[in-house]
Amino acid sequence: DGENYDYDLIVIGGGSGGLAASKEAASLGRKVAVFDFVQPSPTGTTWGLGGTCVNVGCIMIETNAPSCIISSYIVIWGAINIVFIKIFTYLQGSIVGIKLRICFIQDHIGSLNWGYRVQLREKKVDYHNAYAQFVDKHTIKAVNKKGKEIIKTARHFILAMGERPRYPDIPGAKEFGITSDDLFSLPYCPGKTLMVGASYVSLECGGFLKAIGMDVTVMVRSILLRGFDQQMADKIGDYMGLHGIDFVRPCVPTKIEKLQDRQDGKPGLYKVYGKYNDGTEYSDEFNTVIFAIGRDPCTQNIGLDKVGVQMSKNGFVISNDADQTNISNIYAIGDILEGKPELTPVAIHSGRLLARRLYENGTLLTDYINVCTTVFTPLEYGCCGYSEEDAIQKFGEDKIEVYHSNFWPLEWTVAKRENDACYAKLICLIPEKEKVIGFHVVGPNAGEITQGFGTAIKLGATKTDFDNTIGIHPTCAETFTTLDVTKRGGGSIDTAG
Ligand code: FAD
Numbered sequence: 001d002g003e004n005y006d007y008d009l010i011v012i013g014g015g016s017g018g019l020a021a022s023k024e025a026a027s028l029g030r031k032v033a034v035f036d037f038v039q040p041s042p043t044g045t046t047w048g049l050g051g052t053c054v055n056v057g058c059i060m061i062e063t064n065a066p067s068c069i070i071s072s073y074i075v076i077w078g079a080i081n082i083v084f085i086k087i088f089t090y091l092q093g094s095i096v097g098i099k100l101r102i103c104f105i106q107d108h109i110g111s112l113n114w115g116y117r118v119q120l121r122e123k124k125v126d127y128h129n130a131y132a133q134f135v136d137k138h139t140i141k142a143v144n145k146k147g148k149e150i151i152k153t154a155r156h157f158i159l160a161m162g163e164r165p166r167y168p169d170i171p172g173a174k175e176f177g178i179t180s181d182d183l184f185s186l187p188y189c190p191g192k193t194l195m196v197g198a199s200y201v202s203l204e205c206g207g208f209l210k211a212i213g214m215d216v217t218v219m220v221r222s223i224l225l226r227g228f229d230q231q232m233a234d235k236i237g238d239y240m241g242l243h244g245i246d247f248v249r250p251c252v253p254t255k256i257e258k259l260q261d262r263q264d265g266k267p268g269l270y271k272v273y274g275k276y277n278d279g280t281e282y283s284d285e286f287n288t289v290i291f292a293i294g295r296d297p298c299t300q301n302i303g304l305d306k307v308g309v310q311m312s313k314n315g316f317v318i319s320n321d322a323d324q325t326n327i328s329n330i331y332a333i334g335d336i337l338e339g340k341p342e343l344t345p346v347a348i349h350s351g352r353l354l355a356r357r358l359y360e361n362g363t364l365l366t367d368y369i370n371v372c373t374t375v376f377t378p379l380e381y382g383c384c385g386y387s388e389e390d391a392i393q394k395f396g397e398d399k400i401e402v403y404h405s406n407f408w409p410l411e412w413t414v415a416k417r418e419n420d421a422c423y424a425k426l427i428c429l430i431p432e433k434e435k436v437i438g439f440h441v442v443g444p445n446a447g448e449i450t451q452g453f454g455t456a457i458k459l460g461a462t463k464t465d466f467d468n469t470i471g472i473h474p475t476c477a478e479t480f481t482t483l484d485v486t487k488r489g490g491g492s493i494d495t496a497g
């Protein structure tokens, strides 16, 4: 358009999506800047470059990993050594243990934050640790933490601001409650903890805290894991209940009172009041109350309304298949998108493809369907494609065949663990040669299993393709190659090992 801009591209948000897009655009020879700024949580927690995933999201929640002792991915992959895990298991739940763990995690994160800065510098992306707001559709104003303001212009913008946890509108919520943003930098052992909400964040945090020896209660308003296959969600809930996590449901919190202040090295004590659906009152005392009742997109008060970017009523950005908003030079990726999966690899993938479309004549669009995902609960859950309810709603019950089976992992047989917790399910579309349109598994390493089958599902594998795949014995994944019981036909899905 003949204008002289400071940059070809300004990316707002230096998280999973923003970093991927900016590095890719810079590699393609463009002049790029990233603006990333973390507004402190209500209790003052803040963090460095890299966004939700590396600082307060995926990277720590994976600590729920399979054995449910302290088999942290970070600890293992960080190659600290097995001794650390043993020490930690021994110290489980003690203040020393928690502090050791948090020091280690924060140390690891610190090195990642630094690594991202180095990568940006190497790629010649300008990084500004400042909060950006639109002035007009080619101009932003950004303010750093000292209050210094700069104005910059660009031909293109990519919005990648992510989300932040929501608090309920009840007395004491922000004063006394915390969220997943604070959990992993607590300077004290959380002690008896109430998780409010039944999102994956709530169940993952609850599972992790239980694994390190905390007394955990989950308060659920209605169902578990809204949006996920409900049979699988209930299996996760049953397992967590059986393994010592209390569920209070259906109930919502109404008020939190402080009984004792938090002090250095010690959590506080709070009285939580709630109301069950039938109107009965609930109350109990907790050292820590964690809200995981959903996340709001960071799209408010940054001038998007001024430039006319179209948003849903909840503030999610509406985009076309090419991740373009209604304002032609403004694009959006990641968690802020309306109706798209909120996952790190999705944000990264779409950031890279978008940069290639903008600066390399790329034509590939992000495939937002058939994205594999995993809920890292104590009984891990992996899935890809449709839930059973969604498949029935979309195609009709008579068009769907559901194959299923329990399975009993070899290592569980020896340990005499339950033989009916792990479960595999394939949802197939009858009119399309039983194409697999839904893949669901709960059990150890469910994420690994799901990722492995993900390519087959993306390529349109049918039930026959699964049957013609020779299994690996004795693995859990092998179950998917031998499924022969349908829900419609009935028949036993029990397993003898
Ligand atoms: P983010 O990574 O959130 O980055 C956005 C950045 O923009 C932030 O740094 C923010 O501070 C900054 N910002 C916002 N507004 C402005 C502004 N105006 N100016 C400057 N900077 C701004 N995903 C998985 O794939 N696997 C998991 O196991 C997983 N576990 C999770 C566990 C938890 C507890 C949570 C909360 C999330 C988890 N996620 C997981 C989701 C994953 O973290 C997100 O999908 C991913 O981080 C989204 O990337 P993004 O680029 O959209 O935004």
Ligand code: NA7
Residues within 6 Å of the ligand: 168, 196, 197, 198, 199, 200, 201, 220, 221, 222, 223, 224, 225, 226, 227, 228, 251, 252, 253, 292, 293, 294, 295, 342
């Ligand atoms: P979700 O999936 O929107 O879940 C929010 C959870 O919190 C859900 O269980 C809600 O119950 C519950 N909730 C919401 N408001 C309240 C209040 N006021 N009190 C108690 N409980 C409440 O949140 P996320 O942001 O974590 O997940 C976003 C996406 O990631 C989601 O689309 C998934 O597919 C993956 P409800 O079921 O509404 O009764």
